[in-house]
Amino acid sequence: MxxxxxxxxxxxxxxxxxxxxxxxxxxxxxxxxxxxxxxxxxxxxxxxxxxxxxxxxxxxxxxxxxxxxxxxxxxxxxxxxxxxxxxxxxxxxxxxxxxxxxxxxxxxxxxxxxxxxxxEAWYFGDRQALTMAYPKAKVDVLQRYTQDSVCGTWELLADAIYPGGSVAIKKAGWPLPGQIKCEWAERIGPLLEPERxxxxxxxxxxxxxxxxxxxxx
The missing domain is CATH 3.40.50 (Rossmann fold)
Incomplete structure (x- = not known):
């Protein structure tokens, strides 16, 4: 197929x-x-x-x-x-x-x-993969996320794992947001386990x- x-x-x-x-x-x-x-x-x-x-x-x-x-x-x-x-x-x-x-x-x-x-909701769905990719992720920020909610998902993820959080990314402007999201996909994506x-x-x-x-x- x-x-x-x-x-x-x-x-x-x-x-x-x-x-x-x-x-x-x-x-x-x-x-x-x-x-x-x-x-x-x-x-x-x-x-x-x-x-x-x-x-x-x-x-x-x-x-x-x-x-x-x-x-x-x-x-x-x-x-x-x-x-x-x-x-x-x-x-x-x-x-x-x-x-x-x-x-x-x-x-x-x-x-x-x-x-x-x-x-980015799918990264939150596998916290083990997320924290393996980003061991220094802020646990308190990750815990604020309600799975599959409409809450500014990528911004919350940035606040948990990116230095300066979403504010720093937005301040820098394009193309940084796209580059950061690609980095997340490259680092977290291979670690995701579909059954988990x-x-x-x-x-x-x-x-x-x-x-x-x-x-x-």
Whole structure:
């Protein structure tokens, strides 16, 4: 089975590259996949037949066109789209995404998975991995987090593990936030254990991906 995996930014891509072999097995044994990072989530276009501007590489803006294209491409068995919910209502967002996929007609089997509020929630879901990667993490800050809550997730993680916390990152401005998130993915991602993770949204990712390849086997 071959799967195309779409994610909204480079840090998400790095995280998934560490996770997918733990869920699918080694690349090519028997499943294959490719990950594609975009430059932001964007929003679902009102006109689903619009082409969008491919140069901007904004995921939701491009998604209708992408799904139609994948549906016409031989050898693609499924598409997985991994997104942050940010401040959106997750249930409503998922309804919109499924409607978008249905409108693509000949599009491939498409699985949407949503992190609540951000993918950094999945690091909090495996505290052992997080503290192995960052042994000096501030335990009192980590304990303030309620799993899969909308609370400024990446900022709270930064307050726990980055010198100066989220204030220092925001003060420095772009590109530091993106660079720091990529570092977290590279350091924590390989240590995450899917069965140990207590994040409900991570559990939906894990179980959904395993079902996907099980059905396609």
């Amino acid at each position: 071959h799967i195309e995996v779409l994610v909204e930014d480079a840090s998400g891509e790095k995280l998934l590259e560490a996770l997918l072999p733990k869920l699918f097995g080694a690349q090519g044994e028997p499943h294959t996949w490719r990950t594609h990072a975009y430059k932001g989530i964007g929003r679902i276009p009102k006109n689903l037949n619009a082409g969008g501007d491919p140069a901007k590489r904004i995921l939701l803006d491009q998604l209708p066109k992408l799904l139609r294209g994948y549906g016409k491409t031989p050898g693609i068995d499924a598409v997985v789209v991994v997104l942050d919910s940010d401040r959106r209502d997750c249930a409503d967002f998922l309804v919109e995404l499924k409607a978008l996929a249905a409108s693509s007609n000949a599009g491939p089997n498409t699985l949407f998975r949503i992190a609540i509020e951000e993918m 993770n207590v994040s409900p949204s991570f559990g939906k990712l894990r179980d959904g991906l395993r079902r996907l390849v099980s059905v396609g086997s």
